[in-house]
Structures are given as structure tokens and as C-alpha cells.
Amino acid sequence: MDTLLARAARGERTERPPVWLMRQAGRHIPEYRDIREEYSFLEAIKTPEVATEITLLPWKYYQPDGLVMFSDILTVLEPLGFSYHIESGVGPVVENPVNGPEDTDRTFDDVREELEYVGALLRRLDDSVGDETALIGFAGGPFTLASYAVAGEPSRTHLPLRKLRARHPEAFRDLLSSFAEVVREYLQFQVDNGADVLQLFDTYAGTLTTEDYREFLLPLHQEILADLDVPTIVFARKMNGRLNLLEKSGANVVGLDWTVEMDAARDQLGETPVQGNLDPSYLYSDPAFVRDQTRNIIEAAGPEGHILNLGHGVHKDTPVESVEAFVETAKDWEW
Amino acid sequence: MDTLLARAARGERTERPPVWLMRQAGRHIPEYRDIREEYSFLEAIKTPEVATEITLLPWKYYQPDGLVMFSDILTVLEPLGFSYHIESGVGPVVENPVNGPEDTDRTFDDVREELEYVGALLRRLDDSVGDETALIGFAGGPFTLASYAVAGEPSRTHLPLRKLRARHPEAFRDLLSSFAEVVREYLQFQVDNGADVLQLFDTYAGTLTTEDYREFLLPLHQEILADLDVPTIVFARKMNGRLNLLEKSGANVVGLDWTVEMDAARDQLGETPVQGNLDPSYLYSDPAFVRDQTRNIIEAAGPEGHILNLGHGVHKDTPVESVEAFVETAKDWEW
Numbered sequence: 200m201d202t203l204l205a206r207a208a209r210g211e212r213t214e215r216p217p218v219w220l221m222r223q224a225g226r227h228i229p230e231y232r233d234i235r236e237e238y239s240f241l242e243a244i245k246t247p248e249v250a251t252e253i254t255l256l257p258w259k260y261y262q263p264d265g266l267v268m269f270s271d272i273l274t275v276l277e278p279l280g281f282s283y284h285i286e287s288g289v290g291p292v293v294e295n296p297v298n299g300p301e302d303t304d305r306t307f308d309d310v311r312e313e314l315e316y317v318g319a320l321l322r323r324l325d326d327s328v329g330d331e332t333a334l335i336g337f338a339g340g341p342f343t344l345a346s347y348a349v350a351g352e353p354s355r356t357h358l359p360l361r362k363l364r365a366r367h368p369e370a371f372r373d374l375l376s377s378f379a380e381v382v383r384e385y386l387q388f389q390v391d392n393g394a395d396v397l398q399l400f401d402t403y404a405g406t407l408t409t410e411d412y413r414e415f416l417l418p419l420h421q422e423i424l425a426d427l428d429v430p431t432i433v434f435a436r437k438m439n440g441r442l443n444l445l446e447k448s449g450a451n452v453v454g455l456d457w458t459v460e461m462d463a464a465r466d467q468l469g470e471t472p473v474q475g476n477l478d479p480s481y482l483y484s485d486p487a488f489v490r491d492q493t494r495n496i497i498e499a500a501g502p503e504g505h506i507l508n509l510g511h512g513v514h515k516d517t518p519v520e521s522v523e524a525f526v527e528t529a530k531d532w533e534w
Numbered sequence: 535m536d537t538l539l540a541r542a543a544r545g546e547r548t549e550r551p552p553v554w555l556m557r558q559a560g561r562h563i564p565e566y567r568d569i570r571e572e573y574s575f576l577e578a579i580k581t582p583e584v585a586t587e588i589t590l591l592p593w594k595y596y597q598p599d600g601l602v603m604f605s606d607i608l609t610v611l612e613p614l615g616f617s618y619h620i621e622s623g624v625g626p627v628v629e630n631p632v633n634g635p636e637d638t639d640r641t642f643d644d645v646r647e648e649l650e651y652v653g654a655l656l657r658r659l660d661d662s663v664g665d666e667t668a669l670i671g672f673a674g675g676p677f678t679l680a681s682y683a684v685a686g687e688p689s690r691t692h693l694p695l696r697k698l699r700a701r702h703p704e705a706f707r708d709l710l711s712s713f714a715e716v717v718r719e720y721l722q723f724q725v726d727n728g729a730d731v732l733q734l735f736d737t738y739a740g741t742l743t744t745e746d747y748r749e750f751l752l753p754l755h756q757e758i759l760a761d762l763d764v765p766t767i768v769f770a771r772k773m774n775g776r777l778n779l780l781e782k783s784g785a786n787v788v789g790l791d792w793t794v795e796m797d798a799a800r801d802q803l804g805e806t807p808v809q810g811n812l813d814p815s816y817l818y819s820d821p822a823f824v825r826d827q828t829r830n831i832i833e834a835a836g837p838e839g840h841i842l843n844l845g846h847g848v849h850k851d852t853p854v855e856s857v858e859a860f861v862e863t864a865k866d867w868e869w
Binding site: 355358361362364365366405406407408409410411437439440441442457458459460463467478480481482483484488514 | 690693696697699700701740741742743744745746772774775776777792793794795798802813815816817818819823849
């Protein structure tokens with residue numbers, strides 16, 4: 200399988216940049232809101248036919264070069280024994296968060312069995328997605344998952360987890376390792392069920408000091424990403440100035456948040472393929488502005504090893520016509 | 535006046551690094567909690583004798599090289615006609631946030647009159663602070679103030695303000711400019727009333743793309759900081775990899791958040807003085823760990839132009855003995 204997206208992920212020169220958007224399936228699409236009147240978020244991700252329908256919605260509008268499965272970065276909490284639900288106005292709430300430093304070295308249930316609904320989703324999608332479109336799977340990364348598991352809810356500062364690091368560094372290490380093992384198995388499971396490209400979202404990892412990142416997290420990213428037989432992308436925010444830590448994860452592609460200037464990314468990373476990185480808030484502007492800004496990013500990235508994406512997920516009330524302008528700019532490009 | 539802090543701020547070699555902590559006056563100190571049983575936060579900052587007492591509390595414990603006035607980065611909202619209060623569990627709530635793009639080009643009242651309580655505080659402090667200790671004043675920066683003024687409350691993503699930038703760039707520019715004018719006048723007022731050193735906290739500015747930062751914000755930082763007759767420090771988070779944007783503000787000192795490795799900061803900034811940058815969550819660890827980590831930062835920064843500080847404000851339940859270990863490490867240092 201040799202999609203445009205896979206080729207760019209391997210650093211090849213492509214005739215135009217492949218394009219997809221983080222969180223493209225969902226929130227900003229009108230039909231999604233209709234579906235969600237019938238199913239809660241967790242019901243939708245756990246019901247393969249519903250999740251398939253949602254995954255394919257962006258296709259109707261934009262024909263991106265990759266279709267990312269409609270799922271949640273937190274699904275792997277459950278094989279580790281954490282239950283969670285989504286609370287309106289709050290976000291994910293973990294009902295049984297980590298109960299002190301003794302509660303961090305966790306065994307896990309059979310990932311393939313517990314997350315079979317994701318396997319089923321990927322198999323369905325594999326049947327519906329054409330040969331030229333990459334089927335993108337993903338998982339949350341250890342720091343990000345652990346932040347929810349310790350705080351029990353979204354945390355702006357991630358302070359509960361950072362306190363665990365300060366007070367009980369070995370417990371912190373154990374917790375991240377437990378997550379890394381599950382994530383590793385989960386990503387392999389996604390490959391076995393048809394994922395063509397994988398993205399590891401350790402979105403909040405940049406909250407760590409560089410020294411802690413290097414000591415506690417980088418080896419786990421390396422373990423997770425080793426031996427996966429498809430192109431991989433790693434994404435974390437607040438990594439500007441130290442993008443080499445993402446590069447060292449072993450991922451094929453370094454995902455860039457919108458605060459990284461593309462020229463600076465290329466300076467830091469040399470020929471390593473990159474993904475990104477339009478500011479998602481720019482999509483609230485008019486299509487002409489979106490086109491201009493998107494062109495600037497494509498120009499700065501150059502023809503080799505660039506996957507066009509946003510610098511973070513699509514916001515929920517983003518106008519469809521801006522997303523169209525964004526995708527079309529890539530699709531009409533000619534190097 | 536030639537305090538250790540002012541000398542380091544000018545880039546001189548100092549026999550040891552001067553030290554203070556962002557948010558040192560307040561929350562983590564036991565006596566502060568007693569005072570707050572009698573006065574609300576806003577009452578405390580607006581009552582010069584109370585604010586003086588709180589400002590001096592860290593002196594009893596730590597004898598830092600700088601005493602930062604007990605105040606709020608949001609005080610300048612009021613001269614621009616915004617009323618706000620602090621809501622428990624939420625933070626600052628602006629009662630009359632910006633009401634659309636027509637509401638952004640604002641005139642302001644006499645800053646010296648409206649914020650006379652800050653002048654009174656500084657004059658009192660100027661009388662109590664010894665010659666060797668720097669009296670530190672501060673203000674919020676335009677992006678950070680505008681985020682509160684537009685969102686009406688703390689915003690994790692600053693999306694309301696970023697939407698204004700996308701949809702109404704001229705209104706965004708006007709709003710930032712209005713804040714810059716007030717802040718400029720306010721900082722001059724602080725100098726006139728005895729501040730020895732000033733810090734501009736545009737904490738959230740790093741949320742902007744580099745291009746927007748350069749276009750909309752940097753000229754305002756330059757205007758604000760020009761012609762102030764005392765050493766100045768500029769602080770914003772998420773600026774790693776583009777610290778030169780802070781340097782270009784004209785501030786004497788670039789404040790570093792904890793995600794910037796000190797070596798990398800020196801690489802990016804050359805001889806420009808820096809301030810920082812222990813991870814404030816490290817203070818939850820034991821004093822030995824705090825000492826080790828603090829020593830590493832001092833060593834990496836070297837003897838010239840370094841003010842030791844945290845990489846963000848002190849968290850509220852931080853143990854006093856960790857802060858002692860932090861301050862003492864600087865005070866016992868000999869280059």
C-alpha cells in the first residue's frame with residue numbers, strides 16, 4: 200500500500216502535500232450533531248457501525264488523504280481498570296482515579312478483547328476506504344493518559360501528575376510504564392486490523408521539563424513505536440525548541456503544534472518528515488485567509504516529507520467552508 | 535541603587551545569583567491564609583496596609599533578593615472600564631467582557647488615580663524594604679489581559695480572543711493597543727512610586743503563532759518597555775524555540791518557563807540576561823531534590839546575568855521548607 204500520506208511520512212517528495220485534520224471526524228460536521236442526538240460520545244465510539252459512519256463523514260465534504268478512525272485517546276484507560284465517562288461542560292471524568300502511589304503499577308486485561316470494538320471499526324473501515332486513502336489509527340501517550348488517570352478529570356496544569364513525579368518518582372515511572380505497555384499492544388492491534396498509519400498523541404507531554412521528558416518519557420515512546428510495521432506520527436504540544444525529543448521517539452513523522460514556525464521546525468529537524476501546522480483558530484477566518492496561511496505553510500515545508508494538518512484538533516464550531524479551503528489548498532497544489 | 539538583582543538584570547557577573555519567586559507573596563504562606571479570612575483577595579490588594587503586610591511575609595521566611603508587590607496582573611482592567619471579581623473555583627470573572635468587535639478601541643481613565651492604591655503600596659514598601667533588596671512591580675501584558683477581557687473568565691485555550699484575531703484582526707489589534715497604552719502608563723507610575731525592577735507578565739502570549747506574535751504583539755511590548763528607567767523582565771510561557779521574540783521586546787531580562795532547558799536558553803539568547811526556571815512542581819519534592827535541581831540551573835546559567843526564579847508562580851500548597859531550600863541554594867552559592 201503506497202498512499203500519498205504514507206509516502207510523505209517516509210520522507211519522499213510528493214507531488215502535493217497529503218492532508219488530513221486532527222479531529223476531522225466529529226464535532227464540526229452537521230451530520231455528526233444529528234448522530235449524537237441518538238448516541239452518547241462513548242456509545243458512538245463503541246458501536247462500530249456508528250463510528251464507521253462518523254469516520255466517513257469528512258469524506259463526503261473534503262476527501263482528505265487520510266481518514267482517522269472516530270475514537271478517543273482515552274479508550275486504553277479501560278484495560279487498565281479505569282472507568283470513565285464524559286461530563287458535559289467538563290470533559291472526561293475518571294470514576295476511579297489513581298489512588299495514591301501504591302496504585303500505579305498496574306496489570307492490564309486483554310487489550311484485544313477489551314478494545315475489540317476498535318478492531319471491528321478498523322476492519323469495517325478497511326473495507327470502505329479506497330486504496331489511495333490512508334486509514335489512520337491512534338492512541339493517547341503515557342503522560343497524557345496518566346494525567347487523566349491521576350487528576351480524574353482534564354487538568355490545565357497537570358499538577359496532580361506532576362506532584363506524583365515530585366513526591367513519588369518511582370510510582371510516576373511505574374504508571375507511565377503501565378500505560379506504555381497497553382498502548383504498545385493497542386497500536387499493534389490496530390495495525391493487525393487494518394490501520395495504515397498511526398499517530399501517538401502525547402499531547403500534554405511538553406509540560407515536562409526537558410530532563411524529565413528525556414528520563415521518564417522518551418524511552419517509553421521509543422518502546423511503543425518500535426517494531427510497528429506502518430508509518431507513525433508522534434504529536435505533543437509545547438515541544439518547540441526541543442523537537443529533537445519527538446524525533447528520537449522513532450516515529451517517522453514529527454507532528455507540530457501551531458506555535459512552531461515551519462522554518463524553525465525544518466531547522467531543528469533537518470530531513471525528518473513533519474506534520475502540521477495551521478493554527479486551528481485561523482479556520483474561524485474567511486476562506487481567503489485560510490488559503491493564504493495554508494500556502495505559506497506548504498511553501499515553508501517544501502515538497503519532501505510534509506503532511507499538511509492543523510497544529511491541533513478542529514474546534515467544534517469551525518465553519519465547513521474554511522476546512523474546505525484548507526483541504527483544497529493542498530489538493531490543488533503542484534510542486 | 536545597585537541591588538544584586540539589578541546588577542544581574544543588567545547582565546553583570548554577580549557573586550551569586552539573586553533570587554525571588556513569582557507569586558512568593560501569598561497563597562503558600564500560612565499567615566497569608568489567616569489574613570485572607572478577614573479580607574477578600576481584591577480587598578487585600580486594594581488596601582495598602584494589608585498588601586504591604588502580605589508583600590513582606592516572604593521576607594520573614596526567606597529574605598529573597600527581591601520583594602514583589604502583592605497585587606494582581608488584572609488591576610489594569612479597571613481603568614479600561616472592565617469590572618471583575620474573583621469567583622471561588624473559577625478565578626477572575628469579568629462582569630462586562632468585550633461586547634463584540636465594536637467594543638475594542640477603548641479610552642481609559644486616569645491610571646494614576648484609579649490605581650492609586652498601587653502607588654500607595656509601593657511608597658509604603660519603598661520605606662520598609664532595605665537598600666539591598668529590590669522592590670519589584672509588575673503588570674499583565676496585552677495578550678493576557680485581552681484574553682480575560684474577551685473570554686470573561688480564565689480560558690485554557692484563549693479561543694475567544696483567538697477567534698477575534700481570526701474574524702476581526704483590526705479589532706484584535708485595537709484591543710491589544712488599548713491595553714498596551716494603559717500598561718505603559720501603569721508601569722511608569724510604578725517607577726515613579728518606588729519600583730526598582732519591573733516584570734511584564736504576558737503569560738499567555740505564547741499561544742499566538744510566531745507570525746502573529748511578531749506582527750501584533752511584539753511592537754506593543756516594545757512600546758510598553760521603552761523609556762522605563764529601571765531594569766525590566768518580560769515573561770511569557772510557551773516561547774521556547776523563539777525566545778528571541780522576548781529578547782526583542784527591549785526588556786533587560788528574558789523570563790524562562792520551566793520547559794526551557796537553561797543550556798538551550800543560553801544558546802538562543804547569547805548574553806542576554808535570563809530569569810528562571812525551576813519547575814514549580816519540583817517544590818513538592820523533598821528539600822534535597824530541590825537543592826540538586828536548583829544547583830543544576832545555577833550551574834547551567836553561569837555567573838553572568840542570571841536571576842534565579844521558578845519557571846512559573848508558586849503553587850498554593852507548596853511546602854515552605856522547599857522554598858527555603860530553593861532560596862538558600864542561591865544565597866549560599868559562591869562563584
